[in-house]
Amino acid sequence: MEFNVNHPILFLLVGIVVAVVLAQSVYFLVKSVRRAKKIGMEKSKIKKTIITAAIFTIAPAVSIVIAVISLSQSLGIALPWLRLSVVGSLSYEAIAASNAASGMGMKLADLVGNMSASAYLTIAIVMTISIMVGIWLVPLLAKKIQGGLVSFEKKDKKWSDILQNALFIGMISAFVGYVFCDLSRLWQSEGGVYTNADGETFASTSGLIPVLVMVAAAVVMALCGLLMKKLGWKWLNDYALPISMVLGMAAAIPLTALLGG
Amino acid sequence: MKKIKNNKEYTYMDSVHRDGRIWNLTVMVILMAFPVVVGIIFSALPDWAAVGKGLLATAPMYWAVGVIETITYIPMLGAGGSYLSFVTGNISNLKLPCALNALENADVKAQSEEGEIISTIAIAVSSIVTTVIIIIGVALIVPLTPILSSETLKPAFDQMLPALFGGLGVVFVSKNLKLAIAPVLLMLVLFIFVPALNAGTVGIMVPVGVLFTIAYARIIYKKGWL
Numbered sequence: 001m002e003f004n005v006n007h008p009i010l011f012l013l014v015g016i017v018v019a020v021v022l023a024q025s026v027y028f029l030v031k032s033v034r035r036a037k038k039i040g041m042e043k044s045k046i047k048k049t050i051i052t053a054a055i056f057t058i059a060p061a062v063s064i065v066i067a068v069i070s071l072s073q074s075l076g077i078a079l080p081w082l083r084l085s086v087v088g089s090l091s092y093e094a095i096a097a098s099n100a101a102s103g104m105g106m107k108l109a110d111l112v113g114n115m116s117a118s119a120y121l122t123i124a125i126v127m128t129i130s131i132m133v134g135i136w137l138v139p140l141l142a143k144k145i146q147g148g149l150v151s152f153e154k155k156d157k158k159w160s161d162i163l164q165n166a167l168f169i170g171m172i173s174a175f176v177g178y179v180f181c182d183l184s185r186l187w188q189s190e191g192g193v194y195t196n197a198d199g200e201t202f203a204s205t206s207g208l209i210p211v212l213v214m215v216a217a218a219v220v221m222a223l224c225g226l227l228m229k230k231l232g233w234k235w236l237n238d239y240a241l242p243i244s245m246v247l248g249m250a251a252a253i254p255l256t257a258l259l260g261g
Numbered sequence: 262m263k264k265i266k267n268n269k270e271y272t273y274m275d276s277v278h279r280d281g282r283i284w285n286l287t288v289m290v291i292l293m294a295f296p297v298v299v300g301i302i303f304s305a306l307p308d309w310a311a312v313g314k315g316l317l318a319t320a321p322m323y324w325a326v327g328v329i330e331t332i333t334y335i336p337m338l339g340a341g342g343s344y345l346s347f348v349t350g351n352i353s354n355l356k357l358p359c360a361l362n363a364l365e366n367a368d369v370k371a372q373s374e375e376g377e378i379i380s381t382i383a384i385a386v387s388s389i390v391t392t393v394i395i396i397i398g399v400a401l402i403v404p405l406t407p408i409l410s411s412e413t414l415k416p417a418f419d420q421m422l423p424a425l426f427g428g429l430g431v432v433f434v435s436k437n438l439k440l441a442i443a444p445v446l447l448m449l450v451l452f453i454f455v456p457a458l459n460a461g462t463v464g465i466m467v468p469v470g471v472l473f474t475i476a477y478a479r480i481i482y483k484k485g486w487l
Binding site: 050126220 | 274276278285287288289293298299300302303305311312315318319320324328330332333334336339340343345349350351358359362363370371374379383384385386387388389390391392393394395396397398399406410413414417420421426430432434440445448452453454458459460463466467469470471472473475477478487
């Protein structure tokens with residue numbers, strides 16, 4: 001059979017894998033909703049959790065579709081669809097694919113339009129094996145780690161609560177820091193232009209864009225909190241995060257135009 | 262009749278771990294089968310030398326980061342959430358914020374059974390919606406490409422993470438000000454002044470932030486400041 005990166009058979013195979021992954025999510029959803037009913041959790045709480053999670057997911061999921069589109073130029077649509085539906089992320093997959101291509105003495109861009117089945121397999125194997133850690137490590141570790149946390153909880157409840165918050169704050173602080181990573185362009189540029197190690201140029205103020213976007217989203221979130229408190233708009237609670245995220249992203253459009261991408 | 266295991270009652274959590282293990286190992290086998298089946302159908306073999314070189318350049322770092330990420334995220338995602346998240350991916354930019362937001366809105370503790378249920382429901386719904394949106398995106402890729410790759414929308418999607426963590430950060434930082442101040446300051450200084458820290462390395466900094474925050478929390482807890 002003659003190979004091409006968008007052969008219908010590839011879509012069929014990827015469709016099967018994606019269906020299994022979808023089935024796992026549905027299985028766990030049903031299992032946890034049943035358990036919630038059994039232990040007498042309020043129905044409204046469950047319903048709200050489902051609606052909020054679904055709405056919140058839309059914008060990040062669209063950004064994953066964009067990642068599929070950008071990878072599809074060299075790899076076809078099926079493989080990026082698979083890799084980004086199961087485990088992957090754009091930055092990981094792009095690096096893995098280009099490392100596999102350079103193993104064949106090529107660049108990923110060289111393969112556009114003339115990918116052989118062998119090259120495709122080489123790339124698919126490198127991408128799959130490189131990313132495959134958590135999927136088998138969680139079955140080995142999750143029970144032990146969760147068990148450890150439960151015994152912490154029994155020993156010192158207050159510390160256990162603080163520990164949980166510390167985990168979340170630690171993660172969030174790393175991302176807050178990341179938002180500021182290009183700020184130094186402000187003082188490392190010449191004549192308003194910053195040149196990075198690869199020779200790419202950016203406006204010196206471009207590092208401010210993520211910072212201001214974060215501030216905009218934080219302000220919207222704080223406003224939502226204020227409206228909930230002052231006007232009693234409790235329903236807003238479920239939509240505050242997606243609203244602040246989408247408005248923050250929308251603010252990025254004029255901010256980028258103003259401060260240079 | 263209740264199942265008895267090691268003289269202890271077989272709990273809901275035990276069943277989550279059992280089912281999670283079965284599902285994850287099944288997905289792993291199916292994922293590995295994909296290149297094998299493609300090879301058989303198209304009667305092709307990979308370039309093994311290139312596979313070796315590609316893996317050598319990619320796997321050691323990804324695996325090291327993967328191990329650390331797994332250990333870091335399991336306590337935050339809960340049991341069911343961990344099994345699902347490590348199959349469907351996009352943890353720090355989607356699944357974990359989604360679970361955190363759900364726990365916060367439902368006002369339940371992550372370690373309680375209610376917390377386990379809420380985070381599993383949030384992550385399962387998020388995974389289903391993501392998978393379905395990607396399917397729609399793939400089906401409509403031709404008409405969607407010019408819209409989603411348009412220069413007008415690009416800045417918005419480029420800045421998704423700052424927008425997400427702005428909203429999430431303000432809630433968690435303001436509720437845990439004493440706990441958050443030191444790790445946030447540390448990360449700001451590191452990311453602003455160390456050039457190697459950027460979008461590509463933020464994943465490695467999450468465990469660093471978590472370990473630092475736990476150590477700092479322990480100290481101020483012992484001193485009675487919390």
